[in-house]
Amino acid sequence: MIKGLLKKDLYNLSTYKASLIITILFxxxxxxxxxxxxxxxxxICTIVGMIALSTFNYDEIAKSNKYILTLPTGxxxxxxxxxxxxxxxxxxxxxxxxxxxxxxVNIMNYVRPENVINMNYExxxxxxxxxxxxxxxxQSIQIPSIYKWGAEKGRIQMFILVFILxxxxxxxxxxxxxxxxxxxxxxxxxxxxxxxxxxLVLFMIVMYYVSYKISCxxxxxxxx
Amino acid sequence: MKxxxxxxxxxxxxxxxxxxxISFNVPEGCVVGLIGENGAGKTTTIKSxxxxxxxxxxxxxxxxxxxxxxNEIKEKIGVVLDDSFLSDYxxxxxxxxxxxxxxxxxxxxKYKNLLKQFNLxxxxxxxxxxxxxxxxxxxxxxxxxxxxxxILDEPTSGLDxxxxxxxxxxxREYIQEDETRSILISTHITTDLExxxxxxxxxxxxxxVFHLPTQELLENYGIIKCSQxxxxxxxxxxxIRYQKEKYQYEVLTNNKNRIKQKYNITVIxxxxxxxxxxxxxxxxx
Numbered sequence: 001m002i003k004g005l006l007k008k009d010l011y012n013l014s015t016y017k018a019s020l021i022i023t024i025l026f027x028x029x030x031x032x033x034x035x036x037x038x039x040x041x042x043x044i045c046t047i048v049g050m051i052a053l054s055t056f057n058y059d060e061i062a063k064s065n066k067y068i069l070t071l072p073t074g075x076x077x078x079x080x081x082x083x084x085x086x087x088x089x090x091x092x093x094x095x096x097x098x099x100x101x102x103x104x105v106n107i108m109n110y111v112r113p114e115n116v117i118n119m120n121y122e123x124x125x126x127x128x129x130x131x132x133x134x135x136x137x138x139q140s141i142q143i144p145s146i147y148k149w150g151a152e153k154g155r156i157q158m159f160i161l162v163f164i165l166x167x168x169x170x171x172x173x174x175x176x177x178x179x180x181x182x183x184x185x186x187x188x189x190x191x192x193x194x195x196x197x198x199x200l201v202l203f204m205i206v207m208y209y210v211s212y213k214i215s216c217x218x219x220x221x222x223x224x
Numbered sequence: 225m226k227x228x229x230x231x232x233x234x235x236x237x238x239x240x241x242x243x244x245x246i247s248f249n250v251p252e253g254c255v256v257g258l259i260g261e262n263g264a265g266k267t268t269t270i271k272s273x274x275x276x277x278x279x280x281x282x283x284x285x286x287x288x289x290x291x292x293x294x295n296e297i298k299e300k301i302g303v304v305l306d307d308s309f310l311s312d313y314x315x316x317x318x319x320x321x322x323x324x325x326x327x328x329x330x331x332x333x334k335y336k337n338l339l340k341q342f343n344l345x346x347x348x349x350x351x352x353x354x355x356x357x358x359x360x361x362x363x364x365x366x367x368x369x370x371x372x373x374x375i376l377d378e379p380t381s382g383l384d385x386x387x388x389x390x391x392x393x394x395x396r397e398y399i400q401e402d403e404t405r406s407i408l409i410s411t412h413i414t415t416d417l418e419x420x421x422x423x424x425x426x427x428x429x430x431x432x433v434f435h436l437p438t439q440e441l442l443e444n445y446g447i448i449k450c451s452q453x454x455x456x457x458x459x460x461x462x463x464i465r466y467q468k469e470k471y472q473y474e475v476l477t478n479n480k481n482r483i484k485q486k487y488n489i490t491v492i493x494x495x496x497x498x499x500x501x502x503x504x505x506x507x508x509x
Contacts, residue, residue, distance in 0.1 A: 001325070001326055003325040004322045004323065004324070004325030004326035005322075005326075007318075007321055007322045007325060008310060008311075008314070008322045011313075011314055011318045011321075011322070012311050012313055012314065015313050058311045058313065059311070061311070061312075062308070062309060062310060062311040062312060063307055063308040063309075064308065064309065064310055064311060065308075066271075066276055066305060066307075066308040067303070067305055067308040067309050067310065069274065069275070069276045070274050070276070070298065070301070070303035070305070070375075071298060071326050071327075072294075072295045072296075072298040072299040072326065072327065073295070073326065074294065074295060221278075223276070223277045223278060224271075224276050224277070
């Protein structure tokens, strides 16, 4: 059943094919032009990740949600499918971003041997995962918001939630500074170098899991 | 006779509307028409049957609790909703590919044959279809997995008479193919039901006004057109509603033979389902 729902969303998304290819090409050109190789995976990951969420708009415009509930698919499966799509898009965005950056840099190095860009693969991977983490945070907030308030209102609510989140993080930071809390930066850096990547991935999994559970709870009680 | 749908005291409360204790059955081999004004509760009843909205009361489909056996039941139901379908940016071909993975019993050949029969293009986006073509596609999609029960919400609204007739033919053919099949059809175009329904359920302001065989409605009900003097002779028990017109009274009865015998009134018009519905809504008692 989930496969059928996935197909529905992928067919809908196929209308984005042309604009996605243009965006990716544009990113490739931007990398060549600016040499800002670390930004490309973040941008591509964000675009692909956000496109996946536009399937909610297709469903809302066609009022498909009501029809889908008449099909032999449980409400949990409907939510699960949206998360599979969102996670898939994030991973695909990350991989695409990474590959395009590597290809673009190699082309540049081949064309301009006098001005070789030394690519730091470790840093590129960290940036890519950082980009994936960012989009997964947005998706994790936005998906339950859409289930609760709909695709249009959900977007506004998401911005409010993100704003609150930033305010809370900034507030905690401010309190730490105000309280003269001594942080051993050297130890923190060492810790982040050792476990940073692992923590990012772990955090992504936890965010998606919590978001999925909240979405299920909202959608199980939702009336179309 | 077995029932494909049984509703017992189904109720649903909204801020400004309440569906009150709806109870009726849809027997095997029968077409049941759900009629009523816009906002009377037809769609809420259908949404409650399909568990799209959470309602109180008992809904049994094929003898099983509709909430506990939801997926199993929905595998055997075909649904057409007036205002909801898959995205307009899909094609009929893509719908086939999607439905193959949704229904275990999806019949690709039947779907493709029906598309051909109704001249529906496979590769054209749905958004380019006319209203009639869209509705036909919804119906073709609803019947291509050989459902035992069809639930249709306003399947003929907004269509011209030719398209409506073609669609009614699809339903006739569907019900004739297997005697255990049933159709529950909600509509405010009541003339359609005179041709295909076996029972009529009339809902008004969230309550069932009557649930009767169509034949009984069309044969026993009558409209008496009489003067005020004749109207005053009528016993209140002998009529259901009346309407005072400019020069005469129009009176709806559910037993025209008794009226003929008791009051010696010979001219009693045969009402349509729409006439009966209008008398119940606008008439006085």
